[in-house]
Amino acid sequence: MECVGLLVIVLLVIIEVENGFAKLRKRDFQVEAQGHGANMCEVLEKQGTGEQFYPDCIRHNRVKRVCDSKTFIRYQCCSGYKKVEGKSGCPGLKPLKNLVESLKDLGLTEFLRLLKNTDLEDNLAYQGAFTIFAPVNEAFSNLSYTDRQRLYPWTYNAPSIMHYHVVSGRQNYTDFRRHKEVPTLYYGEKKIRINKYSFGVGAVNCARITLPNQLATNGIIHVIDKVLKPLDYIGSIADVILKNTMYSTFATVLYRAEMVEFLRDNKHYTVFAPSNSAFERLSESLRRKVLRDKATAQAVVKYHIIKGVYCEDAVIISCGLTTLEGDRLTFRCRQDGSYVDDAKVIQGDITAKNGVVHGISKVILPDSVKDMLQLSRDLSLNTFVELTHKTGMEDELETRPDFTLFAPSDAAFAALPPVYFALLQSQPSAMERLIRYHTINGKIKMNDMVGEQSFQSGLDSRLKVNVFRNGITLDDAQFLQSDKECNNGIVHIINKVLIPPEQRLKELIAADADISTFKAAIDTARLSNSLTENGQFTVLAPTNHAFRVMRSSELDKYLNNPPVLRKLIERHISNKTVISCGITPESIYTINSKQSEPIELYRNGRGTIWVNNYAKVLSADKIALNGVLMKIDRILACETCKNP
């Protein structure tokens, strides 16, 4: 029995539309109590406007803000109950009346007045059961002349459209689902379309149900905010768009995409139709492509179509919608109107037989029709876009076929040493080399990358991939976003600017005065050639200070015995590359040294890395052509060095 659900509705209100929304005026017996009580209901009220949402019409747990405005809960008598002098809560249970009397009690005087012109009035008083979708009084004042005439049966040789507001049987709001079509009494069959959304709001032909489930002895009344127009006479979505000159460019694109018939289909869609001026704001080349190339036209059109009917009047929160193209758009109600992504709805809720059309101010482009420059802009890669402009590489981003771009985020550029960044900016050719290092030929998705793979970049040096449990690294950078695909490539956003290494480990070590003792030891042990070999090594280089604090007797033992010294140095080298961010915080990552003792790298919560619970890593992730260099503050203990 669904009847129990009906108790939680509030009735003690009459309705007044203000700014297109139903606003509820307090009656004498409205409850002012702030707490619960018998037969009291929680009504969600939008702050400032007084607009209210009844329990059945909203899911409190899902809706915290309405059209980006704050809300609060007001306690009122539930539908059908009233206050009783001297008693708490709302114990007064009002006996049910017939539909006509109930309409009167709800103050729906315009609807009642128009009923008198029809044969409906007697039926609604004495027959049943019926469901009435009754528009508020103010809805009748916004009608066009023709629509108003249709309300009177004698104007046209046709029944009044009042019949279109009445359905046979009791249709309870709680039984409405996502999509339902119900025949009305209009010509005994013409259907209305009821949509109810996951957050609780429902609409009939995109007229919002503002007060649901008002019970009568012979039926039920749902108050709505607009007068309904029969969908049959409006035509399909395609017809609506084709006959509106505001959308003639979009109509042309629809023809080019060969999707006009598709939108005449019986399946239900929501179409966001960009206005002609929206198309004019596209770049010349892109507009031409959209208008002339079928595949592009189709991609663009599909990006503006959503399965199902989403009415502007009913979507009062942010909704993620999936386009026919497969991507997600956000349909959002703000204080100044509705938006789909950043396109504003300029003409909402143009209903059609098979859905609804919303006119919008901007063409929303799928990534697949953008070029790399446009995509970079839309991804807010501002510094990157600015630098490509300065180096004259914009054309290359627009036209280079099938490539992959690893674009550093703005924060990554900001983290560069200012002196280095200034130097780069003063040398366009160096900057161009740097940018080119961030590109590779071919489209590579993140999920196709493999550990210890390396890519041929625009320069001689290769980009090195490492796969860790917590993600993938490219040189010493991590991926912030991946797999953004446009018409000429894929972009991944990374968290560091990649600096092309120009030295092998041998030279990198030689260039650092702070590890000159280690360098000397390598030379003594005749190991320096092995550090020029190809590979992906990790070298843990103890600083000069680390050598100084070693007991001199022990140090001498090594320096005087080249085979043992060799072992000691190999104790500090691994054939595996480790990038610090690949080590999960508070975990121990173990690799083997060249001489087969374990190197246990422990990264604490603050990011400091300790080796073998003994030496501290002073700097990590210094990239060489054949590996990576870490500096440590102690010489690692070497078991095999002791017993040669």
Added chain:
Amino acid sequence: MECVGLLVIVLLVIIEVENGFAKLRKRDFQVEAQGHGANMCEVLEKQGTGEQFYPDCIRHNRVKRVCDSKTFIRYQCCSGYKKVEGKSGCPGLKPLKNLVESLKDLGLTEFLRLLKNTDLEDNLAYQGAFTIFAPVNEAFSNLSYTDRQRLYPWTYNAPSIMHYHVVSGRQNYTDFRRHKEVPTLYYGEKKIRINKYSFGVGAVNCARITLPNQLATNGIIHVIDKVLKPLDYIGSIADVILKNTMYSTFATVLYRAEMVEFLRDNKHYTVFAPSNSAFERLSESLRRKVLRDKATAQAVVKYHIIKGVYCEDAVIISCGLTTLEGDRLTFRCRQDGSYVDDAKVIQGDITAKNGVVHGISKVILPDSVKDMLQLSRDLSLNTFVELTHKTGMEDELETRPDFTLFAPSDAAFAALPPVYFALLQSQPSAMERLIRYHTINGKIKMNDMVGEQSFQSGLDSRLKVNVFRNGITLDDAQFLQSDKECNNGIVHIINKVLIPPEQRLKELIAADADISTFKAAIDTARLSNSLTENGQFTVLAPTNHAFRVMRSSELDKYLNNPPVLRKLIERHISNKTVISCGITPESIYTINSKQSEPIELYRNGRGTIWVNNYAKVLSADKIALNGVLMKIDRILACETCKNP
């Protein structure tokens, strides 16, 4: 970046299949801690069997029992982590290895052994990235001879089916959705079908993924519980059913319903196919109808088809599924096997190119093909069915066209006075009259009923409907279930046995010695005729005791003045019927008396009704032909009687 999600997987296990389920054997370093710790994961374990469900594979908040068995949470190291001597939690982070080495670490030796016969081994070690769906060792021992041969590339002039287990790129479990088809390396294109359910479990071609997201440097491994067979070679759902002689009757029904081509479609379905013996258990007449009548065959077939693929192996909790017919079935995993409603799955997971077939032991019938007798049985209206049998009315229930039955529940019959019930049972004709009073011609749905409507029952007396805020009443009964429609009518289940009234209010009052003073007063006031009029009155009759406790001076004032007495009696009569259950507990329901003073009926939480905060209702809901009688313990105060 989705990689962070990978941390919450447990690896420290090897897998062993027992009773068709993956069971996990503890390794030396398995964590025995009962609390949380760094890199520790919650694994759901089925009590008794040891079967485990990993975090990505199950939603803990949605699954409390697995196949009707209790579960508990075990804490283990997350995938890729291990215990470290002397440290809490699982801080040891294991470096990634390539796919072949990772398969070895997972103990998937059978899969590895068969890899050696193919060119895949080298690829999996050195190329990438790939996703492997690797069956546990035990899966290979359950194969048919032919299937086993297909694993070796030299047997047939075809690649090994091992290729069907490998997909290009990293396919993360968390990215799987309800339905996904993915091309494998088998002939470079043959697709596998991945289904993931709302409760977290996922399956590939109905092989359950028992251990997901085992990372390798060059890909990812998902452990599954069966060897995969290419869907293409199996054929469509229709083919599967038509070539299996166990389902030849169902195949005949499919042809009769003209739905064979429908099941060759590319859309994906789950079909519950009743075995031949299931059809033999249907009644002769119904079986004939299902086999010969197209509409019936179609209704039955559609009742066995679900959109989407639901694998028996993966549905480990109760799932409500919607049939093509629109009704809901429950697919349930119990300790002794799977059931759909009360039909047992006797052959599960017969995969097909466009879905899956489960053989079942019983035909599940939609209400629309049942007759009223069958439907009453299936609704467990046991006493009602027994009484129709005793009175020989079974045929009528089976064959009477288009009628509505108000069937009292078993509890309603049990609540009858035993003497009355015994009397009825001894008089079949009285019983038949009673049953007939519960039927009306035509199909009436609850949502079409109207307040103060009355139906012509099988007897002279009419059934009276009243609509209250908390539901609809029929005479003094409430609806427990409504609108159950079968092929020859609609049944509503009600909470009381309806006793046909045989008297008007006048006679009902006269028959009750306890209110004889009231009766005498009515006669004196010459109002008795008004209590024989047609209508739906409520009479609140004060008992003799109520008159006795009245001050005799006041009583005399009334008795000596017939016009005032008349007002006093009309003070106790209303033109509106009230049934006590229509008054919400702790609410005040107000009607007007004939003489226009309010009658406020307050029902407290225990069901006692008070009138005007003064008189107590001693008995309510006594039904007469023209209204209802309540007895009260006080005479109501009468304002208008005082000032005539």
